Amino acid sequence: MALVQSTPVDSTKLDTFLSRVIGDISAGYGGVMISLGHRLGLYKAMADSGPMSSHELARRTDCAERYVREWLGSQVAGGYANYHTISDTYELTPEQALVLAEEESPFFIPNAWSVPASMWADEDKAVEAFRTGNGIPWSDHDGRLFCGVAAFYRNGYKANLVPEWLPTLDGVVEKLKAGALVADVGCGHGHSTVLMAQAFPASRFHGFDTHEESLTEARKVAERAGVARQVSFTAAQANAYSGTGYDLICFFDCLHDMGDPGAAAAHAAKTIAVDGTVMLIEPFANDHVEDNVSPVARMYYAASTMICCAHAISEGGHTVLGAQAGEARLADVFRKAGFTHFRRAAQTPFNLILEARL
Structure with a gap:
């Protein structure tokens, strides 16, 4: 009996891959x-406090010192905090604090870990979905997903939406200042809706979403921000929300989650003002798989597998775009819906900012 020779293994490549x-x-x-x-306030207690011992950090946060000391070791090992050997103290640099401790910073990241935590919790659902081809509705996911997504996007929108993105759209800021009618489709917790309402008090804003728990939170967000009379939040499908003559229709990181994005675009074409604008914010992606090789693309493909595609399939899956759809596929959706103008207005490492008009 002849032996089948296995493919030779390059030990250097193996070591490199294993290290990764x-x-x-x-x-x-x-x-x-x-x-x-x-959650324990450890980063906040360290921010702008200089070198600190594990005992002092435990005292300030009302935590057990032995746990705090081991946690600090993990932070030093990962490059998330600095250690001073002579004084046996730990310290956050200003840059580390900006990312880990300052909740209003556009770079604040800890909340984002709620998303992979929810994905692990939903692993059995994903296994079943892979085997059956069935979808997983947004509302069926672990609760950490909703808070994690909202918190992850909130600060990015706060830093970019009003000062950076809206000015890239032709004539939109002027309309908003004068008093415009705006639909925020797939508004989630309403952070995007509220940010625009705060910036443009003469305009009216209507947020639409299918997830009732998110809409409840959105109303609280609007109340806390003092714009509750200027905004409304209503349960509605993206192809069936009420109102016409919208000067601006927004889709913030949601079109690719929909089971029928073409129907959503077509409804936008019916409800938008003649000279109105669609602002489409989507995860950054190039048009081809081989051009989407990066840590950000890897993150988006994973989230798309567990969340975005799963939800789109649960809604019938007429067109399952996924979170890495790319500009060309998105443009095709809107052109088929009757929009004659489609362009990339701006981009960031995380987002495409796209403009569509009739």
Whole structure:
């Protein structure tokens, strides 16, 4: 009996790949530590406080010192805090604090770990979906998903939406200042709706979403921001929300989640003012798989597998765009819906900012 010769293995390539895999596993462990540091107030207590012992940090946060000391070791090992050997103290740099401790910073990241936590919790649902081809509705996911997504996007929108993105759209800011009618489709917790309402008090804003729990939170967000009379939040499908003559219709990181994005675009074409604008914010992606090789693309493909495609399939899956659809596929959706103008207005490492008009 002849032996089948296996494919030769390059030991150097194997070591390189294994190192990468171990690094990824380490990052997963580290994510739990980041979430703990945020929830327990450890990062906040360290921010702008200079070198600090584990005993002092435990005292300030009302935590057990032995746990705090081990947690600090994980932070030093991962490059998330600095250690001073002579004084046996730990310190956050200003840059680390901006990312880990300052909740209003556009770079604040700890809340983002709620998303992979929810994905792990939903693993059995994903296994079943892979085997059956069935979808997973947004509302069926672990509750950490909703808060994690809202918190992850909130600060990015706060830093970019009003000062950076809206001015890239032709004539939109002028309309908003004068008093415009705006639909925020797929508004979630309403952070995008409220940010625009705060910036443009002469305009009216209507947020639409299918997730009742998110809409309840959106109303609270609007109340806290003092714009409750200027905005409304209503349960509605993206192809069936009420109103016409919208000067601006927004889709913030949601069109690719929909089971029929073409129907959503077509409804926008019916309800938009003749000279109105659609602002489409989508995850950054190039048009071809081979051009989407990066940590951000990897993150988006994973989320798309577990969340975006799963929800679109649960809604019938007429067109399952996924979170890495790319500009060309998105443009095709809107052109088929009757929009004659479609362009990339701006981009960031995380988002495409796209403009569509009739």
